[in-house]
Amino acid sequence: MRDYFPFFKRRQDITYLDSAATSQTLYTVADDMRDFMLSNKSNAHRSGNSMGTWVDQQYHLSKELIGKWLNINHPEKRIVYNSGTTQGLNDAIQLIMSAMSGGVVFIGIDSHHSLILPWTQSGNAKWRVVFIDLDKDGRLDLDDLQSKIKLEPMAVSKVIAVNAVSNVLGLVNDLDRIKKIALEVAAVSIIDASQIISKRKLEVSGFDFVAWSWHKVYGPMGLGCLLIDPVWLNFDPVRPGGGSVTRVSTDSVTWTDNATKFESGTQNLSAICALPKLVEWLIEHQNDIEEHDISLAKVINDQISLAQFTPTTRTDSGLLCLEPVIGSVEDYTMMLDAKNIMIRSGKLCAEPLINQISNGALLRLSWGCYTTKQEIELALDNLGDIHARLSRHVQRAV
Amino acid sequence: MLDFQDMFSELFELDDAMDKYEWIIDYGTGTVGLEKQYHTDQTLVKGCTSPLWLAKEESGRIAAWGESSIVNGIASMICDWYNQASQRQQQDFSLNTLTDIGLAPLLSMGRQNGVANLIAKIKTL
Numbered sequence: 001m002r003d004y005f006p007f008f009k010r011r012q013d014i015t016y017l018d019s020a021a022t023s024q025t026l027y028t029v030a031d032d033m034r035d036f037m038l039s040n041k042s043n044a045h046r047s048g049n050s051m052g053t054w055v056d057q058q059y060h061l062s063k064e065l066i067g068k069w070l071n072i073n074h075p076e077k078r079i080v081y082n083s084g085t086t087q088g089l090n091d092a093i094q095l096i097m098s099a100m101s102g103g104v105v106f107i108g109i110d111s112h113h114s115l116i117l118p119w120t121q122s123g124n125a126k127w128r129v130v131f132i133d134l135d136k137d138g139r140l141d142l143d144d145l146q147s148k149i150k151l152e153p154m155a156v157s158k159v160i161a162v163n164a165v166s167n168v169l170g171l172v173n174d175l176d177r178i179k180k181i182a183l184e185v186a187a188v189s190i191i192d193a194s195q196i197i198s199k200r201k202l203e204v205s206g207f208d209f210v211a212w213s214w215h216k217v218y219g220p221m222g223l224g225c226l227l228i229d230p231v232w233l234n235f236d237p238v239r240p241g242g243g244s245v246t247r248v249s250t251d252s253v254t255w256t257d258n259a260t261k262f263e264s265g266t267q268n269l270s271a272i273c274a275l276p277k278l279v280e281w282l283i284e285h286q287n288d289i290e291e292h293d294i295s296l297a298k299v300i301n302d303q304i305s306l307a308q309f310t311p312t313t314r315t316d317s318g319l320l321c322l323e324p325v326i327g328s329v330e331d332y333t334m335m336l337d338a339k340n341i342m343i344r345s346g347k348l349c350a351e352p353l354i355n356q357i358s359n360g361a362l363l364r365l366s367w368g369c370y371t372t373k374q375e376i377e378l379a380l381d382n383l384g385d386i387h388a389r390l391s392r393h394v395q396r397a398v
Numbered sequence: 399m400l401d402f403q404d405m406f407s408e409l410f411e412l413d414d415a416m417d418k419y420e421w422i423i424d425y426g427t428g429t430v431g432l433e434k435q436y437h438t439d440q441t442l443v444k445g446c447t448s449p450l451w452l453a454k455e456e457s458g459r460i461a462a463w464g465e466s467s468i469v470n471g472i473a474s475m476i477c478d479w480y481n482q483a484s485q486r487q488q489q490d491f492s493l494n495t496l497t498d499i500g501l502a503p504l505l506s507m508g509r510q511n512g513v514a515n516l517i518a519k520i521k522t523l
Contacts, residue, residue, distance in 0.1 A: 328448045328466035331423070334506065335468075338415035346447055361448065389420055390467060393427045 001288065002370040004281070005218070006030060015341040015375045019216075020167055020195060020319045020366030026218040028277035033220060036270040044269055045243055045260075055269055062275035063259075066225065069283050070204050077233060080226040080262040081272060085194045086114040088211030088226035091262060092190050093118040094238040096159060102126030103157030106149060106187075108140045108173070109133055109356065110166035113349045115192050119161075131352065132162065138313035140173045142181065149185050158187035164196035168350045168362065170297070170315035172196065179206045198368065199293040199317050201286060208232065218368070219278050220271035226262070233261060241265050289369045293317050299373050300365070303380055308387040312357055319366035321348070322383075327390035329361045335386045341379050399484045402491070403499045406475055410499065418504060419468055426471030429478065431463035445515040452477070452516055454523040462516070469509060472501070473516055480520055493517060 002008050007016070007024040016024060042051035044059050060076070067075030082088050105119050109131045119127050130148055135141040140162060152158060160182050165172055175191065182189040183206070190209045196202055198217040204210045210227040214220055236255065237244050241264030247254040255261045282289070297315045304311055309322040324332060329345035336343055345363045347354045354362060365379055403410055409425075412418050432441070432451050441453040443462075450464035450473055460481055462473035480488060493514040496502040502510050 328469075330448050330466035330509065331419075331468050334504070334509070335416060335419050337506065338419065338504075389416070390423065393420070393423045393467060 001285070001292065002372070005370045008370060013340050015339075015378055017365045017367060017371065017375065017379055018342045018344050019198075019368035019371065020364065021344055022215045022221070023198060023218045023368045024370060025220070026278055026281060028281065029219050029274040032274035032277060033270045036273045040273070041270070043266060055273065058273040058276060059267075059269070062272050062279065065276055065279040065283070069279050069286075070202065070227075072204065072227070074230070076258045076260075077230045078227050078259060080228060080259045081267045082224045082226055082263070083222055083268070084213040084215070084224035085112075085192060085211045086224075088209075088224050089114050089190065089192060090118050091238055092209035092211065092226060092228075093161075095232060095235055095262075096188055096190075097124070097127070098238060099232075099235050100157040100188075103159065104128045104130055104152050105159040105161055106130050106132055106145055108162040108166070110138075110140065110169055110171075110173075110353050111161070111163055111350065112167050112192060112194070113351070115161050115163065115190070116352065127159075134169075137171070138169050139171045140178075142174060142177050145178075146181055149181065149187070152185075154185075158185055159190065160187045161190040161192075163192035163194070164202065165199075165317050166350070166353070167195050167319070168321050168348050168353055168357075168364070169313050170195075170317050170319040170321070170366075171313060172200065172316045175203065175207075182207075195318055198289070200290055214271065214275070214278075217278070217282070220268070220274055223268045223271035223275075228259065228262070233257060233259070237262050237264060239264050243267075285369070292369050293367075296367050296371060296373065296376060299376050300380070303377065305380070305384055305387075308384055309363075312362065319364055321362040321364045323358050323362055324387065324390075326387060329363045331390060332363050332383060332386050335389075336379065336382055339382050341382055343379065399482060399487060400479070401487070402475075402479050402495060405479050405482075409501075415504065422471035422475070422504075423467040424471070426464075426467060426474045429474040430461070431470065431474065432461040434463075436461075437463065443512060443516050443519055445511045447509065447512065450512065450516065452519050452523075460520060460523055468505075469512065472505070472513060476513075476516065476520065488521065491517060491521075 004026055005024045006027050042055050044055045063075040063079045066079055072078050105127050107116055119129050132145045133141045189207045191207050193210050193212040194216055197212040204227055208229045214223045244261045244264040245253055246256050300320050301314045308325055312321045333345040343365050346361050409421050432453055436453040437451045441451045443450045443452050448465040450469055452462045454460050460477045462477050464470035464473050
């Protein structure tokens with residue numbers, strides 16, 4: 001799988017273990033974006049010229065292929081392009097807020113800030129936030145969700161906003177049960193799929209909104225998708241503009257009847273035109289990608305030295321966070337960097353969770369379909385070496 | 399009144415980055431850090447990923463203490479050098495000084511900002 005990614009030929013010195021932040025790029029994506037910029041740059045939608053028509057074709061083909069990949073009927077009514085997960089989640093939440101006057105939102109405590117902050121900004125006081133706790137294994141405690149949601153009167157509008165896999169815990173939450181709970185109480189459901197979409201086959205049907213970024217799926221920066229349930233096409237767009245309408249007069253407007261309603265303005269077409277080959281590649285390699293992810297999770301679960309680090313939990317997918325027994329996460333990150341091993345550390349844009357499960361910062365190792373077992377082992381060996389070095393210099397608090 | 403590089407010449411003779419880190423950590427460990435009574439919100443250096451405190455103690459000594467062993471070591475080096483430096487040397491000192499002698503590149507950009515804030519704060523004490 002590694003040969004599909006030019007980065008690893010160009011940067012053989014690097015051990016890249018930060019794929020949860022962004023993945024490396026499939027060769028077709030780099031080639032297609034370059035071709036677009038140098039040979040095919042034109043704008044989509046009603047161009048009237050052959051170059052623009054070609055871009056239109058790529059745009060529609062990309063949605064058809066995403067539909068095939070995720071088993072979505074009528075993708076033109078379900079797939080909204082945007083700049084990434086953050087915009088997708090913000091748009092979804094703004095749409096909900098425009099449709100409902102207020103209510104309660106149940107948010108997973110393991111969520112990324114981008115799923116929390118839109119609800120807690122000033123002016124959003126009509127929405128009360130209730131966090132869903134974790135169970136003993138670290139997954140969202142859906143008994144806790146169910147008991148909390150039952151406390152709310154039927155007449156109160158409800159939203160369930162969770163991630164499929166936390167960017168801190170690497171555990172796959174039970175989306176089937178979340179879907180059932182949402183249906184039982186007629187709650188709107190929002191799924192942040194950022195961490196799962198590049199690793200596992202995702203069943204997206206039955207959710208109101210599912211968001212992800214393509215840069216985490218071996219694709220381009222600055223492009224995301226928001227899947228919407230078609231029922232949301234009945235509402236006005238939160239960011240109206242060119243492309244979202246079929247007719248405008250001085251006193252009326254007719255919105256488009258498909259997902260372009262929520263795609264005002266010129267989209268990131270160089271990125272969109274790179275999607276067809278990427279998605280075909282994802283369809284072809286889906287099973288291998290999933291098997292590889294599971295096998296690396298097993299390697300890291302089996303090999304982490306519990307005497308040196310406290311893992312937040314065991315991992316299911318994509319990443320593992322660790323808390324050092326000795327030393328600061330900064331020390332480990334800087335010293336690994338000196339060995340050209342790229343990891344991430346800190347609060348990981350998930351402070352409510354980080355503050356609950358750690359002393360305020362964690363080390364995160366994360367992988368993609370191109371990561372080798374040897375790279376994971378190299379990082380673990382070096383973490384052990386750094387632990388030993390720091391142990392010799394146990395710092396005294398004055 | 400030694401230049402920064404002369405004062406820590408032993409460090410600059412090392413080639414391997416890991417050895418440099420270990421030397422810096424060792425320096426911090428061997429230095430008496432800022433007394434705990436001075437660890438307050440007012441003495442906290444902004445912009446650091448992990449907490450770092452800097453203050454002038456009653457004795458007149460400027461000292462620091464950081465949770466990260468590497469940042470603690472570098473902060474200790476800066477304080478120790480600053481305490482013996484001439485007024486002119488103190489005025490001229492900046493993050494560029496550490497960049498020029500190859501110390502700053504050992505820190506990521508985020509940590510360099512923290513050290514820049516440390517240097518700015520030390521000049522106000």
